[in-house]
Amino acid sequence: MNKLTLNVYAYWTRSTINYFFDFNKRSVTTIAMEGMRSLEKPKVIFVLGGPGAGKGTQCSKIVERFKFEHLSAGDLLRAERAREGSEYGALIDEYIRNGKIVPVEVTCSLLENAMKKSSNNRFLVDGFPRNQDNLDGWNRQMSDKVDFQFVLFFDCPEDVCVARCLTRGQSGSGRLDDNIESLKKRIETYNNDSMPIIKYFEEMGKVEKIDAKYNADDIFTKVEKIFYKSGFQ
Numbered sequence: 001m002n003k004l005t006l007n008v009y010a011y012w013t014r015s016t017i018n019y020f021f022d023f024n025k026r027s028v029t030t031i032a033m034e035g036m037r038s039l040e041k042p043k044v045i046f047v048l049g050g051p052g053a054g055k056g057t058q059c060s061k062i063v064e065r066f067k068f069e070h071l072s073a074g075d076l077l078r079a080e081r082a083r084e085g086s087e088y089g090a091l092i093d094e095y096i097r098n099g100k101i102v103p104v105e106v107t108c109s110l111l112e113n114a115m116k117k118s119s120n121n122r123f124l125v126d127g128f129p130r131n132q133d134n135l136d137g138w139n140r141q142m143s144d145k146v147d148f149q150f151v152l153f154f155d156c157p158e159d160v161c162v163a164r165c166l167t168r169g170q171s172g173s174g175r176l177d178d179n180i181e182s183l184k185k186r187i188e189t190y191n192n193d194s195m196p197i198i199k200y201f202e203e204m205g206k207v208e209k210i211d212a213k214y215n216a217d218d219i220f221t222k223v224e225k226i227f228y229k230s231g232f233q
């Protein structure tokens with residue numbers, strides 16, 4: 001055997017050993033991690049607050065920093081309304097224009113489907129549950145399937161909320177409900193139907209409340225602290 005053949009042989013032997021060693025090391029760890037993850041229920045945080053309180057803005061920052069998936073109930077409903085052939089298009093349209101809460105069967109199924117499609121196991125469920133019907137439906141359909149963490153509540157004065165939504169509408173959000181008539185109804189729904197749900201979670205000690213009238217970066221500093229405290233990295 002000449003020197004070149006010997007070198008090639010040695011190289012091949014080393015590569016083969018390394019390959020199997022790395023492969024086995026990686027596969028054992030990966031399989032264990034995957035196994036653990038598949039046994040874990042997805043972690044869910046509900047994100048609540050008035051219209052324009054800044055839920056979506058903060059969710060985007062949380063997604064970037066903590067690798068959550070953001071599921072906005074409002075966005076899912078708007079997408080379903082726009083989907084060709086949707087049997088719920090007209091119903092959703094009417095509810096959104098009037099600031100009313102769509103029956104939970106529709107919203108909860110959209111949320112569950114989105115969770116099933118995702119490979120993530122951390123979810124920000126934004127704008128849900130908004131009333132008792134939402135909460136009851138979630139408890140029937142989803143509560144056993146997830147590991148609920150807490151409610152992140154963006155507490156924002158009404159006038160600030162209205163001003164933000166109107167500015168968003170004037171900047172071309174294209175939303176049917178960023179106008180003063182719809183906003184009055186959305187705020188009424190929020191006070192009458194959503195606040196009791198937030199209070200219910202508060203009594204369970206499950207609400208992380210943040211004063212949301214400040215600028216978005218300062219608010220996020222507070223959000224980050226809550227996530228660290230809750231064990232998210």
Ligand SMILES: Nc1ncnc2c1ncn2[C@@H]1O[C@H](COP(=O)(O)OP(=O)(O)OP(=O)(O)O)[C@@H](O)[C@H]1O
Binds near residue numbers: 057167212
């Ligand atoms: N802290 C903030 N200060 C000033 N403007 C903000 C702040 N947070 C968000 N905004 C702006 O206010 C508008 C509403 O914000 P965002 O969409 O995040 O609120 P939301 O709570 O998700 O609203 P909705 O419930 O109506 O969907 C947006 O135009 C956003 O850019």
Ligand SMILES: Nc1ccn([C@@H]2O[C@H](COP(=O)(O)O)[C@@H](O)[C@H]2O)c(=O)n1
Binds near residue numbers: 073096128186
């Ligand atoms: N759980 C929900 C959430 C939203 N809606 C309807 O969508 C509108 C817009 O919601 P945003 O969170 O994007 O502001 C809201 O006013 C409701 O009409 C719903 O029905 N149920």
